[in-house]
Amino acid sequence: MPEVLRAPLVVEFPFTRSLGPVQSAFLTGLRERTVLGVRTGDGRVLVPPVEYDPVTAEELRELVEVHATGTVTTWAWNPAPRSQQPLARPFAWVLVRLDGADTALLHVLDAPGPDAVRTGMRVRVRWAAERTGAITDIACFEPYGSEPAPLPRAHNGSFPRTAAGPAAEAVTGIVAPARLDYTYAPGRAQSDHLAALAERRIVGERCPSCRKIYVPPRGACPTCGVATGEQVEVGPRGTVTTFCIVNIKAKNLDIEVPYVYAHIALDGADLALHGRIGGIPYDEVRMGLRVEPVWHDGARHPDHYRPTGEPDADYDTYKELL
């Protein structure tokens, strides 16, 4: 039996986020070295702020400015930071209740070691040198022996022109990159199928119960719910059962338009697979056209399918395979 394949699968995408009024004020504030919270119906100050009251569900819009100093309410030491984390050296994850706030903010504390961290210790914000309107505008927290500061002050959420620069435009959106790292293993059935493709053979598997032949095989019959194992070579010729003419270029696909994307029932298979039709003008492709795969050196799958020159298949022979 050929080995089961494995390959890394990395997906990443920079998602955009519209912030809405409250998060917009919060992140604009961080850029301007100001931490804003929001006051709830029962008078508490939430930092970071939220748009809706967790108790009453009412809309919250009363912003207040809290202090850049605060108290650690709990913590965990991180001895081995990962690449995307805020500090490259070991640090403490901390929840910090900023002076004037009633809730704690999750961030990191730059400390020499776990012995230097304790619940109740006083800390302050260390601002990032370059700030863009993101939670990372707080580079981290650092130990800072001070007395708790007084009450929060009202803030209207806007940041007028200062001596230091032009009027601050509000941050209304952020980009949140997402990345997932997987190891993908296609499994036994598909690995077998791929091994056969390397010999330019197309191999499916037959369901022991309904006797249908699946290409490409997935190791189980989706109708009967039983494992398939009996390998059956199909094709290489087949019939175009239905198709469309693609007139717009898809992202990441280097195929000249227009081209034909077709469902192809390989001889002996009980459902159609999908492929591109070539070797014939796109507007001459038709349902029932007989085709065969065209292989390119170094490619895992057939590059496309081309007409065999046989007479078209009768509709009744493939109408269940559209």
Add this chain to the structure above:
Amino acid sequence: MPAEPVAVVGIGQTKHVAARRDVSIAGLVREAARRALDDAQLTWADIDAVVIGKAPDFFEGVMMPELYLADALGAVGKPMLRVHTAGSVGGSTALVAANLVAARVHATVLTLAFEKQSESNAMWGLSLPIPFQQPLLAGAGGFFAPHVRAYVRRTGAPDTVGSLVAYKDRRNALKNPYAHLHEHDITLEKVQASPMLWDPIRYSETCPSSDGACAMVLTDRVGAARSPRPPAWMHGGAMRSEPTMFAGKDFVSPQAGKDCAADVYRQAGITDPRREIDAVEMYVPFSWYEPMWLENLGFAAEGEGWKLTESGVTGLDGDLPVNPSGGVLSTNPIGASGMIRFAEAALQVRGQAGEHQVEGARRALGHAYGGGAQFFAMWLVGAEPPAT
């Protein structure tokens, strides 16, 4: 003990648009929920549970958004459920909520579905580049277009039918203030002259990409009696699934869709849907799906659906109006699209569909499907309470 009758007493939608940059996801869902509560003249405290749905998390890249939406939806201290069934999710979300009322688990449930497509990546969400596999060669419409060609071949429908649907739905949308596309200068000629993207599907026969949310308040008999406006009553609701691909699958008229409709009609005592149902809101992402679903849902015999479309039966002034709201062809916040179908069906039997009201609508069908014609969800709502 028979099931508790379920009434729709509140409906809210956002104005669907290409991009709602002024609100967060929380702000978007809040707007629809608030409007549904206002319609029902209820407050957050009157809601016993929240049931929410959207497309897969990969769309906006927010994992389990329901966690952070709890406060925006007044769900703190209450049960909150999330439903996942791909494009049909708006319909199945409403049905899960309805079942909680029918089973007397909760008296009044807020149900909501949303999508912020401007901040999502549907291609990433739907077709990751899987190692060893041949990439899908066709883009979104390319998945559907071969099924349309199969339908045309099977039925002999003239190739203009798709454009008739698109023209009708876009015209209907002009009467719906919440619809995304308002193409005031649309003509049939323009639809027929629009670029052929995935032959046989033209640009004007495809759905837009929208930001939007839809919410409903569902309640029991006691709640319905307090409703300030006429409720819509659920007479039947069902969901069915089948594999995305299997030998013998009929992509043109999937068995799961037929079975789902049959179950709904049985519950509602419908024997002749064509005569007994006054309006239909069905999930038509590409124009040709109207005639296809007309057959699948039993409104026309196999091969005959296109004749209803062609003869004007499905127009707003026809005797079986389909998608008076403008449908998915005019508004498509994917996760919400199914619930919008359900809500629009309810608006019709409540007599509150405004300019796109079907005169005298007493019974209406809401339909959703998704996942490559894998999941189906439908409900039938009526102006009168169900016979018990």
